[in-house]
Amino acid sequence: MVNIENLTKYYGPTLAVDAVSFEVAKGEVVGFLGPNGAGKTTTMRIVTCYLKPTSGTVSVAGYDIRNDPLEVRKRIGYLPENCPLYPEMNVVDYLNYIAELRQVPSSERSRRVKEMIGITGLESVLWKDIGELSKGYRQRVGLAQSMVHDPDILIFDEPTSGLDPNQIVEIRQLIREIGREKTVILSTHILPEVSATCNRVLIINDAKMIASGTTDELINRAQGADVVTAGIKGPEEEVYQALREAAFAGEFRKIREEPENGGAWLTLEIESAGGDIREQLFRLVVEKNWSMRELKLEKMSLEEVFAKLTTS
Amino acid sequence: MKNAIAVARREFRAYFESPIAYIFITAFLLLVNFLYLWTFFVAGQADMRPFFGFMPFVFLFLVPSITMRLWAEERKMGTLEVLLTLPVREKEVVLGKFIASFLFMLIMLALTFNIPLLVGLLGDPDWGVIIGGYLGCLLMGASYLAIGLFASALSDNQIVAFILAIAICTAMLIVGEWFFLILVPDIFVPLFNYLGLGAHFESMGRGVIDTRDLLYYVSIIGIFLYLNINTVENRTWV
Numbered sequence: 001m002v003n004i005e006n007l008t009k010y011y012g013p014t015l016a017v018d019a020v021s022f023e024v025a026k027g028e029v030v031g032f033l034g035p036n037g038a039g040k041t042t043t044m045r046i047v048t049c050y051l052k053p054t055s056g057t058v059s060v061a062g063y064d065i066r067n068d069p070l071e072v073r074k075r076i077g078y079l080p081e082n083c084p085l086y087p088e089m090n091v092v093d094y095l096n097y098i099a100e101l102r103q104v105p106s107s108e109r110s111r112r113v114k115e116m117i118g119i120t121g122l123e124s125v126l127w128k129d130i131g132e133l134s135k136g137y138r139q140r141v142g143l144a145q146s147m148v149h150d151p152d153i154l155i156f157d158e159p160t161s162g163l164d165p166n167q168i169v170e171i172r173q174l175i176r177e178i179g180r181e182k183t184v185i186l187s188t189h190i191l192p193e194v195s196a197t198c199n200r201v202l203i204i205n206d207a208k209m210i211a212s213g214t215t216d217e218l219i220n221r222a223q224g225a226d227v228v229t230a231g232i233k234g235p236e237e238e239v240y241q242a243l244r245e246a247a248f249a250g251e252f253r254k255i256r257e258e259p260e261n262g263g264a265w266l267t268l269e270i271e272s273a274g275g276d277i278r279e280q281l282f283r284l285v286v287e288k289n290w291s292m293r294e295l296k297l298e299k300m301s302l303e304e305v306f307a308k309l310t311t312s
Numbered sequence: 313m314k315n316a317i318a319v320a321r322r323e324f325r326a327y328f329e330s331p332i333a334y335i336f337i338t339a340f341l342l343l344v345n346f347l348y349l350w351t352f353f354v355a356g357q358a359d360m361r362p363f364f365g366f367m368p369f370v371f372l373f374l375v376p377s378i379t380m381r382l383w384a385e386e387r388k389m390g391t392l393e394v395l396l397t398l399p400v401r402e403k404e405v406v407l408g409k410f411i412a413s414f415l416f417m418l419i420m421l422a423l424t425f426n427i428p429l430l431v432g433l434l435g436d437p438d439w440g441v442i443i444g445g446y447l448g449c450l451l452m453g454a455s456y457l458a459i460g461l462f463a464s465a466l467s468d469n470q471i472v473a474f475i476l477a478i479a480i481c482t483a484m485l486i487v488g489e490w491f492f493l494i495l496v497p498d499i500f501v502p503l504f505n506y507l508g509l510g511a512h513f514e515s516m517g518r519g520v521i522d523t524r525d526l527l528y529y530v531s532i533i534g535i536f537l538y539l540n541i542n543t544v545e546n547r548t549w550v
Binding site for chain 2: 048049050074076078080082085086088089097100101102103145
């Protein structure tokens with residue numbers, strides 16, 4: 001659906017997007033993840049034909065953004081960051097205006113607008129001026145205008161920014177529903193949002209795309225070896241010696257030590273040499289007659305993956 | 313073209329959604345009526361030429377105020393990003409904004425018809441002068457509009473747009489005036505005389521409708537609309 005090859009964009013001397021390439025297939029919900037200033041918004045602005053690229057090719061549904069920008073724009077619904085709207089218009093007039101400019105035929109316009117109002121829950125604020133609405137409602141108006149022409153592709157730039165937790169849940173729910181039938185590209189720097197709504201993630205940092213895959217794939221890739229947290233009570237040097245000799249265990253380190261009647265609980269982080277070592281570790285503890293009170297397989301969180309990838 | 317009309321409709325209504333438009337129109341009418349009427353009864357002439365004499369200067373400040381928000385506000389608010397990612401051509405948006413501001417100016421001019429009405433009731437004026445004068449106002453105003461619209465696209469700040477518009481309009485006005493022409497080498501005098509906005513208005517103000525003047529105004533409007541379309545299409549400001 002969306003094909004981007006070697007996209008590069010310079011703002012004067014500043015490199016905003018550096019040879020980014022990726023594809024979004026029909027029906028996918030893809031998340032653009034990256035710190036502020038990474039190049040997410042610039043990339044979206046190029047795909048929606050708001051900006052022209054410095055070099056590279058972008059095609060949307062088979063149409064090239066340079067040769068057929070109008071065709072591209074017809075097929076995309078776009079909600080920019082901060083959801084810009086005309087404050088002096090009321091909701092219905094605004095949606096009708098956008099529907100008209102999005103080439104929705106006049107016979108269909110009122111039906112579509114009603115549909116959008118239903119989907120985004122704007123019934124109670126129909127005739128209010130947009131300037132009077134709360135941020136949550138304004139975001140919904142923005143979403144409604146992006147979908148009013150039933151586009152195949154939706155592009156949302158930070159769709160939940162500035163919303164309160166309840167509104168965030170609602171918008172995410174909406175996006176999930178939309179994502180069932182449409183191709184969606186959304187950008188965010190809120191990591192749980194990505195896990196909550198997207199099939200696939202693209203991580204962008206410093207103008208370059210540094211990772212791509214499903215959330216699980218990324219976590220596995222970034223984490224490297226599995227790590228187990230274990231709470232063991234036994235003579236410290238013996239425990240360390242045994243672990244060093246054990247084939248199943250790699251590097252390990254002590255996190256905490258809690259003394260307790262005639263011994264100490266050692267909380268250790270132990271890297272696996274391969275596979276899930278919990279059972280082998282348990283057997284080792286039993287064999288040596290130590291005690292164990294905690295055995296947990298640690299999964300790197302997306303936050304940690306993100307931090308690892310973007311701060312190196 | 314349909315899109316241009318849709319844009320025009322919205323922009324036109326947007327003018328009236330804010331109290332500024334009403335304050336504006338009121339101030340304009342008060343000013344214009346005052347400027348004309350305070351010598352009118354004393355002079356005792358059923359002549360609207362003084363009216364058309366000061367109009368270009370009133371327009372000089374008035375028209376940029378009408379156009380300053382048209383692009384600058386959209387840039388500042390970010391709504392331009394939605395507008396220009398819709399399947400509409402940039403030239404349709406430019407045209408739409410121009411048409412809307414032209415209609416607004418038309419209404420303002422029409423509201424001054426109390427003056428020719430008064431003059432007609434009290435005396436026997438030269439209607440040719442009046443018709444020519446209003447036509448000249450319309451064309452000159454439209455030229456100012458095209459200039460002001462272009463200036464608005466150059467900035468995201470309405471005040472800057474306003475000042476730029478006045479600067480360009482003034483330059484175009486001065487270029488044909490005598491105090492500029494005396495500084496110019498003789499060969500160029502007819503050229504600059506033709507380029508000046510004021511000169512063409514004067515002949516219309518005498519009731520003479522010359523195709524050269526019409527051509528001039530249409531060309532000025534065309535040039536600045538074209539520059540406007542170019543500025544928007546090749547935008548590097550984001």
